[in-house]
Amino acid sequence: MTYTIVSFHAHPDDETLLTGGTLARAAAEGHRVVLVTATLGEAGLASGGELGGRRHAELLAAAGALGCARVEVLGYRDSGLHAGTGGCFADAPVEEVAHRLAAILREEHADALTGYDARGGYGHPDHVQVHRVAPVAARLARTPLLLEATVDRRALRPLLAVLGLAGRLLPRLPLDGAATVFTPHEQLTHAVDVRRYARQKRAALRAHASQATGGPGIRTVAALAGLPAPIFAAVAGREWFIEPGRPRNRPLTDDVFATLRG
Template identity: 40%
Template structure:
């Protein structure tokens, strides 16, 4: 049995780029560990969804636990940094926000988990964090350093196939601008840089149920939850990665677990 550790910025991030891989790994008998850097306290959420006295951070922790259960996660670890908010927002300036965390300190916390779990594979984000979110960029930097400290050999950057997404948007003219990537030229990575493509179509039901678990984040998932299965497969049936340190070569169809 191998151990897969997926490092993400906020609760709900785990679903988009690694939800299928986590479920597939768990189904194959591997141990899956999910680490989130922040509590997602600065995310947007629908009015009236929280109960009296409940904070968004509390709700998102419970949503994360439900999603993790659906995806076969054996252990959830939260590093308890503050959510940095979207790029350009006032929250970016908070010295306690994850985007301002001391890299060595944060990497040491993640490395401790990697060592405890004897991790075989670590997933992080690409250098732009997928789409430029400060916390996602910090996950990339901190994750790389943690892997160095812990000696984790197999590190993969989760990403989105920019060319695939561009074609998908162009083929769906009814999609609103708010549901399209903010800047296609910096969104994800071009197909030529992707080393690993995982077909997760067989676990799409679990991936959809994990989306549904994050009820406060319906703004992120809403456009996709009611999609017919074939459309959902087109949008989310593949998960893309770039192997850190990997050069040109044959495209991998599985992680080294």
């Protein structure tokens, strides 16, 4: 049986970093994959030209590499790291955004929706807003399965050590406060093996070229995309999710559609 999964993200490149392998795997297995981003990431790293337009083109290229059948951008303004400036995605009414996302879920007869964990990963206001919006949209559209994309906190520090980026990976973000970012291992419900789709995930990362340079420190996209293929597969070969309401005393499942399959 095939399913339709809608993956909801805050900015271009989030889809690849958090869920790229899962989306590529779902597409390769014959499922319909729909990508929705709230913003074009206009507050991201600037590298010349009109950034929103460039990031839109990069998003489409990445979606193509992952096998997405449809891409939609809701058109909200990137909040950057600080909400409250007015007119940004993080400041938009949750119900308003949820109704717009729910309309897409209904059009697609979506079986599953991905959002983010309660921390928004590392606390970015737009990521936290994705966490707020996704369950409301799923309820409005009666989408049966909600998955919250995250990172296994237990795997985070070894990953940073491999990359050699501890303290520099995401400047100004609280990655050193390991107790406050992403998700403890015992709260995870899904650990998806995506090593066979590392080629697609790396191609999608490389599509986000505007985010590979500029700003202080080494950039996440550049650091990951530049790894040799075997190391990339080892470092980026697993993706994690929380299924709200799923008992956490069960073994982690490798199948994002496990609940739908019964």
